Amino acid sequence: xxxxxxxxxxxxxxxxxxxxxxxxxxxxxxxxxxxxxxxxxxxxxxxxxxxxxxxxxxxxxxxxxxxxxxxxxxxxxxxxxxxxxxxxxxxxxxxxxxxxxxxxxxxxxxxxxxxxxxxxxxxxxxxxxxxxxxxxxxxxxxxxxxxxxxxxxxxxxxxxxxxxxxxxxxxxxxxxxxxxxxxxxxxxxxxxxxxxxxx
Numbered sequence: 001x002x003x004x005x006x007x008x009x010x011x012x013x014x015x016x017x018x019x020x021x022x023x024x025x026x027x028x029x030x031x032x033x034x035x036x037x038x039x040x041x042x043x044x045x046x047x048x049x050x051x052x053x054x055x056x057x058x059x060x061x062x063x064x065x066x067x068x069x070x071x072x073x074x075x076x077x078x079x080x081x082x083x084x085x086x087x088x089x090x091x092x093x094x095x096x097x098x099x100x101x102x103x104x105x106x107x108x109x110x111x112x113x114x115x116x117x118x119x120x121x122x123x124x125x126x127x128x129x130x131x132x133x134x135x136x137x138x139x140x141x142x143x144x145x146x147x148x149x150x151x152x153x154x155x156x157x158x159x160x161x162x163x164x165x166x167x168x169x170x171x172x173x174x175x176x177x178x179x180x181x182x183x184x185x186x187x188x189x190x191x192x193x194x195x196x197x198x199x
Contacts, residue, residue: 048064053195056198058103058112059112059198062103063195064136064137065105066103067137067155067156067167071167073093078178079093080093081094093177095152099140100114125194130197131194136156140155141164142194143190154168156193164182165180167180
């Protein structure tokens, strides 16, 4: 991103960011988040190989960026609310809302956008993702809790030993709902993995 584009990008973020400042009870927290958003840049040392990404699939760098936004939600006091996809630090969200918000943040000011901005986990699985057996950080992990259809989605982090690590939003009845969790690779809850489609 050249200097002029970088300045324009940051200016487009200022209006909604300043609006958010008035929604926070802690100004210092608000300014910290504003600073995080405005200063977020991908390290120039990072290199991404997109040679194996299917046509229409989200580029690796942007998927990784979506995962970093999921970490911000996990670090916040995010509450679970079915159907919600509140902006960062508002904050009430469900599983697909988390995925959509994190990808929208990652794709802002790029030439890419999501297929839709209001999708359920089953819709993302069936229509807005490309199946993969080798997920990257930021790709999707689809789950079921009723052993029939996809009813949950998370943002994949990594495989470690026999475990699948991901960040998701779940109704745990404990207030905070976004966290990094893990299941065994062979757990029956895991249906599969997907690359988010972009247009």
